[in-house]
Amino acid sequence: MRRVRVRFAPSPTGPLHIGGVRTALYNFLFARKNNGDMLLRIEDTDSSRFVPGAEDYIVESLKWLGITIDEGIGAEKEGAFGPYRQSERKHIYRKYVDQLLNDGKAYIAFDSPIELESKRAEIPNFQYDAQTRLSMNNSLTLPEEEVRKRLENDEQYVVRIKIEPGEDIVVNDLIRGEVSINSSVIDDKVIFKSVDELPTYHLANVVDDYLMQITHVIRGEEWLPSSPLHVLLYRYLGWENEMPQFAHLPLLLKPDGKGKLSKRDGDRLGFPVFPLNWKDPRTGEIYNGFREAGYFPEAVVNFLALLGWNPGTDQEIFSMDELIEQFSLERVSKSGAKFDYEKAKWFNHKYLQMKPDEEVADIFQRILIEKGFIEDTDKVIKIISLIKDRADFITDLWEQSHYFFEAPEHYDAKAVQKRWKPEIPEQLEELGKMLLSLEAASADEMEKSIKEWISGKNYHLGNLMNALRLALVGELKGPSIFEIVEVLGKEEAARRIKKAIEVLSGES
RNA sequence: GGCCCAUUCGUCUAUCGGUUAGGACGCAAGAUUUUCAUUCUUGAAAGAGCAGUUCGAUUCUGCUAUGGGCUACCA
Known part of the structure; x- marks a missing residue:
């Protein structure tokens, strides 16, 4: 048996969404449960969407929640499979792109974005695939000489995977069982772009997971439709025997209405959907975090763990160790879970009640000092013991106790x-x-x-x-x-x- | 539009063919409290629909409906 190695691989395009946090948590629980490694890899292959500070935000969020990283970004020791930022792995991908090119599993395409756009407008349901690739501008249709000339002239191009049509691709998902899709409906995805010399997600994640010896890919359900493509990539690269197992997690949905939870929902419904506060460096927009809203990290972890997973018992309150002990992918549910803010509050209430008065008083003292009150510790502890059970958050404490001080x-x-x-x-x-x-x-x-x-x-x-x-x-x-x-x-x-x-x- | 995934109380979920369909949040009522809250007790609340398989389906299969995801030189 190979050592279990999982990765959380967010892209630094903004604050880490609470759904991403749950993905990280499940990866972490699975790694700990199986005495494996939890890696953090930054997927920054889209240079145009890079947001400064996002990576630090991710690391700090996980740290606050107690999700510790064994290897990669944010780990104590980075590890032997680095670098762990895809932008720093540029030199690694080229080799595999060339391999696919040489094996005839991929080809070079020169179609400009504008050309593709007009093609899509012209032909309904246009898909770049076996049906259409021979009518496009690529190394399959252009004379060899012409292709060489264009490359020498530094013309922009992309590399596309050449999907063989008419074959059923089976993805064995640990949560959903066998998911089958015919290769004819998969398009010739771009796997590499000359503009920044970087691969796209599809190639990068396959290459990195292989090189980093990842055994289980645990990620959101939004990746399920493209996972057959990834299986094909492993196959074309000759790595199918070392292919990781897949587990696609159900999505976190809006509490009301429809759709997956988005950053707007937080503002709209008045609760955080991010672990920490975040100020967008471009727009100056503020996003609210659970930490600043007064949540305990243990409560957030407990709440999140149960959104999409349960051990089959009546237990509701879990320490991180208990979660690790009891977690299994088999018990992750298949359907999306609506985010229930009332329940999140209830968890925090529970955790507040479980905290010793001394500890709560210690935190509350800081709030009192900010408000200009210097109070005796024993007195504050006494007050906490009197009013704690009527608060959901540390931040409620003042509201519940101000009359003791003024x-x-x-x-x-x-x-x-x-x-x-x-x-x-x-x-x-x-x-x-x-x-x-x-x-x-x-x-x-x-x-x-x-x-x-x-x-x-x-x-x-x-x-x-x-x-x-x-x-x-x-x-x-x-x-x-x-x-x-x-x-x-x-x-x-x-x-x-x-x-x-x-x-x-x-x-x- | 095409493809994929899903579908048990309002919400999160248990049930791995035979149960009065269980628990939790929230809600309501009652008790406790000189107040508010806590706490306790009780209650209302669910198998999307239609076929089929079976002695028997929430559970297995199919269809429909609904919801969600994907369909970019984004992840």
């Missing part, structure tokens, strides 16, 4: 109307005084004393407690009122009571 500036109008009864100011004032005279300082003790006091006075418990909450928080929300008093301290609580009476009774 007195309310205004009071929720609806709540005031409902709970600020005429008798309340007097009762609250008494309560404030009583509070200050208490020896007890813990929530439990205070609860006991205050409740006793209220029932002794025959005051309405619900009304008074809610009014107190209104005075302390400004709204009718939050954890136990006595816990709040404990954290605030009796003095601060009394101050807030006084202020609420001034503000609210002044108005009424």
